[in-house]
Amino acid sequence: MSLRTPLRGSSRRAVGATAALLAATTLFAGCTKSEDGGTPSTSGTEGAQVVASNSAPAGPSCTLQQYGAAKLDLKNAVVGFSQSEKEANPFRIAETQSIRDEAARQGVKQLLVTNAQSQLSKQIADIQDMLNQGAQFLIVAPLNSDGLEPALQAAAAKKVPVLTIDRKINSKSCKDYLAFLGSNFVEQGKRAADAMIKVTGGTGKVAILLGSSGNNVTTDRTNGFVDQAKAKAPGLQIVAQQTGEFARDKGQQVMEQLLSSNPEITAVYAENDEMALGAVTAIKAANRKPGQDIKIVSIDGTRNAVQAIVDGTINAVIESNPRFGPLAFKTALDFYNGTAIPENVIIEDREYDSANAQSSLGSAY
Numbered sequence: 001m002s003l004r005t006p007l008r009g010s011s012r013r014a015v016g017a018t019a020a021l022l023a024a025t026t027l028f029a030g031c032t033k034s035e036d037g038g039t040p041s042t043s044g045t046e047g048a049q050v051v052a053s054n055s056a057p058a059g060p061s062c063t064l065q066q067y068g069a070a071k072l073d074l075k076n077a078v079v080g081f082s083q084s085e086k087e088a089n090p091f092r093i094a095e096t097q098s099i100r101d102e103a104a105r106q107g108v109k110q111l112l113v114t115n116a117q118s119q120l121s122k123q124i125a126d127i128q129d130m131l132n133q134g135a136q137f138l139i140v141a142p143l144n145s146d147g148l149e150p151a152l153q154a155a156a157a158k159k160v161p162v163l164t165i166d167r168k169i170n171s172k173s174c175k176d177y178l179a180f181l182g183s184n185f186v187e188q189g190k191r192a193a194d195a196m197i198k199v200t201g202g203t204g205k206v207a208i209l210l211g212s213s214g215n216n217v218t219t220d221r222t223n224g225f226v227d228q229a230k231a232k233a234p235g236l237q238i239v240a241q242q243t244g245e246f247a248r249d250k251g252q253q254v255m256e257q258l259l260s261s262n263p264e265i266t267a268v269y270a271e272n273d274e275m276a277l278g279a280v281t282a283i284k285a286a287n288r289k290p291g292q293d294i295k296i297v298s299i300d301g302t303r304n305a306v307q308a309i310v311d312g313t314i315n316a317v318i319e320s321n322p323r324f325g326p327l328a329f330k331t332a333l334d335f336y337n338g339t340a341i342p343e344n345v346i347i348e349d350r351e352y353d354s355a356n357a358q359s360s361l362g363s364a365y
Contacts, residue, residue, distance in 0.1 A: 047363035049327050052184070052348045061340035062174035069159045072136055072336050074329070079103060080112040080130035082123055084143035084167075087115065089246065089274055090302040092141075094365040095166065095322040099139060102325030106333075120147045127151035131158055138162045139328050140177075144214040145170050152176045163331060165324045168216045173343040178335065181327055181345045185217050188299050188318050189224020191351060192269055195316035196229065196236065196297045203235035204266040204295070207258050209244040209251050209279060211271040218243075221271045221299060239265065244275040251275030255282035270298040273305035273317060280313045291315055301352060303364040309357035319349040322365060 064071060081103075087093045096113065103111040112130045116123030123143050130138065131154050138155060140162055142148055148169060155162050162177040171177055196206065208225070211218035222241070229236045240258050244251035251270060255278060258265060268283075270276035276298035283290040290296055290313040298305060301319035308314035327345070335341050352360055 047321070047323060047365065049321050049323050049347045051327075052346045060174065061342050062178055062335075063340045064335055064338060066174055067159075067161055067178060067335075069161050074109075074137070074332060074336070075107045076109050077136045078110045078112065078134045079108050079332075080127070080133075080135035080138045081114070082126050082130070082138065082140045083113070083115045084123060084141045085116070085118045085246075089272075090304070090365055091272070091300055091320070091322045095141065095324055098323045098325035099328065100325075102329045106329050108329075116143055118143060120144055124148060124151045128154050131155060131160060136160060137332055139324075139332075140164050142167045142169050142215070145216045146214065149176075161332075161335065163328055165328060166217075166320075166322065168344075179331065179341045179343055179345060181324060181331065182347065183320050183349050184346050185220035186224040188320060188349060189221040189226075190228040191224075191318045191349075192221070192297050192299055192316075193225045193228035193232070193236075195318065195351065195353065196225075196267060196269060196295065197233045199295045199297065199315040200233075200236065200267050202233035205237050205239045205262070205264050206267040206269055207240040207255070207262065207265045208238060208242075209254060209268060209270040209275040210241055211243065211246045211275075213243060218271060225269055236267070244270070244278065246272045246274060248274040248278040251278030252282045253278070255279040256285070259283070259286045259288075265294060267295040268297075270296065272320075273298050273300035273302045276314055276317075277304060277308065280308060301350065301364055303361060306352050306357050306361055306364040309352055309354060310361070312354075315353070317352040319351065321347055321349060 081099045083092060083096050085092050087096060112133060112135055114126035114130065116126055120143050128151055138160055142164055145168055152162060152171060163179060164177050165181045168180050169177060173179060210222060240262050242254050244254045251274060259282060268279050270279055276296055279296060280290040283294050288294055296314045297316045298314060299318045299320055301317055305314055305317050309317060331341060
């Protein structure tokens with residue numbers, strides 16, 4: 001198999017048809033450096049994605065005939081992967097590497113890999129470019145939930161199926177795209193609220209570090225947390241919400257500002273680990289103790305954040321598993337073998353806290 005990066009920038013029913021297809025599979029995570037110079041660790045079977053057995057109804061399913069695509073042997077195919085953001089974030093590093101690793105394991109003839117560098121116009125151009133280079137199946141990690149229509153239309157014109165991972169798009173499944181693989185982000189927000197209630201005793205003043213705008217991940221993680229906190233812990237008061245763009249440096253900057261304008265903050269909900277780690281730095285700089293004076297709950301499950309739980313500076317982390325390679329390619333194989341693929345394939349996510357963080361470090365990414 002050749003790896004090539006183009007130079008041009010240009011519910012139960014969910015599991016029903018694909019339960020065997022979507023079983024847990026070992027995946028080796030990436031080896032590219034993360035922001036602090038660490039490396040996402042090699043994942044064992046404990047870190048593999050598993051489809052949730054109690055997920056909500058998956059929506060309509062899609063077959064090869066319904067999609068109108070031609071049957072394809074991946075070992076003789078050109079597959080394209082469009083990454084949305086720069087690989088400075090451990091989630092993106094592990095995600096891209098998982099696609100590369102599984103493509104190699106499956107013997108895919110050629111894998112094209114692009115990175116949109118957080119630019120929607122570039123992601124559109126990247127996808128169009130891969131189609132022009134002969135891509136016959138596309139795996140896309142969308143930057144935003146809206147805006148990819150030109151790329152989706154180009155793929156549809158060539159009858160090339162598009163499988164989306166980690167973020168949902170506001171388009172029609174089995175027409176504009178095949179299916180979505182990823183987490184239940186509302187549930188992640190609810191679980192983060194439950195963890196926050198546990199570590200704060202249900203009282204305090206909370207700041208929310210929001211993810212980037214324009215995608216369902218930020219919206220759902222926010223709504224899940226806010227609704228759950230309101231329903232279960234009226235003593236938790238949300239005093240500030242500001243975007244940290246899912247970035248560590250931005251999270252630190254925003255946390256510094258929030259501590260200055262809201263010194264009464266006693267808890268932080270960060271919608272990804274990188275922002276949480278930035279908040280830890282800001283809180284220390286303000287001569288306060290993260291994890292003690294200010295409780296912190298985040299989402300992702302990176303090794304650095306799990307280590308921070310061990311160190312006592314972060315209190316809990318809800319996992320969002322980026323190891324999509326085995327699930328994505330097994331979905332493709334089943335699709336081409338005639339299996340109906342659910343619109344939404346929801347994976348399980350673990351939770352890390354002081355009770356299991358030390359023993360779970362080896363399977364974090």
